[in-house]
Amino acid sequence: MMENKPGAVGRAYTSPQVNPYGRVDEEVVTVAERELRRKKRLKCFMYVAAFVVFQTGIILIFALTVMKVRTPKFRVRSASFDTETFNITTSNTNPSFHIKMFAELGIKNPNFGRYKYQDSSIEFYYMNIKVGEASIPRARAKARSTRKFNVTVEFSSVNVPRTLAAEFAGSTVISLRSQSRLRGKVELMKIMKKNKSTNMSCTMEINTSSRQLRNLSCR
Incomplete structure (x- = not known):
């Protein structure tokens, strides 16, 4: 005969609930x-x-912008004359001139590095005949700036044929043309150097009566 264990009465088996x-x-x-x-x-x-x-x-x-190298611009900016050596002969028999000019030149450097150029010269022509020349010493133009300097030029019609000199006989205007070429290097951030040359080509007129420079144009 089986005996019931204490506490076994009323105990039911329950299985764990599963959350579906x-x-x-x-x-x-x-x-x-x-x-x-x-x-x-x-x-x-x-x-x-x-x-x-x-x-x-x-x-x-x-x-x-910064690393792009642009060509500097070289120009004649202005000029004045020595009145004591301003000699003009406009006679038809022997026209001639001897003029001393003080010219201000400018090198505009548009680059973000300095432009260092070599020795050069500037020449002036009357009717394609060279009548004057000046030296340009080596120097440098700072970044994004214009370097200005002065040169003295003496114009003489000694080498101008009489047939051409007759063009300004009886006139108050002497037409001139200047040209020059600068060779140099643009230095960027002290790590890159690039050769860059610039040319000058200017036309101008000397008014012999007022002794002034006029109609100055450069390209």
Whole structure:
């Protein structure tokens, strides 16, 4: 005869409850985490792409502005004359001139590095006959600035044929043309040097009555 153990009466066997929605909740969380990671990766990629585009733009602007080497401009800016040596003969028999001019020249350097040029000269012509010349010593023009300096030139019609000298006989205007060529280097950031030459080509007129320079044009 079997005996009932104490406490066994009324005890029922209960199995653990299973949540039928647990797996669904885990899948929802996993999908959300994956979507969050995907958005983070996409945002990171966008930041990297924006940074690359920005850097490329900066490099492009730098290359087109700072690192681009432009040709300096060489010009006759103005001039005055020595009145004591301003000798003009406009007679038809023996026209001649002997004039001393003090010219201000300018070298405009548009680059972000200095322009160092070599010794050169400037020549002046009347009717394609050279009537004057001056030396230009080597020097340098600072970055983004204009170097100004003066030269003294003596014009003489000694080598001008009488047939050509007759052009200014009885006139108050002597037309001249100046030309020069500077050879030098543009130095950028002390790491890059590039050879750069610049040419001068100017036309001008000397008014013999007012003893002034007029109609000065350079290109």
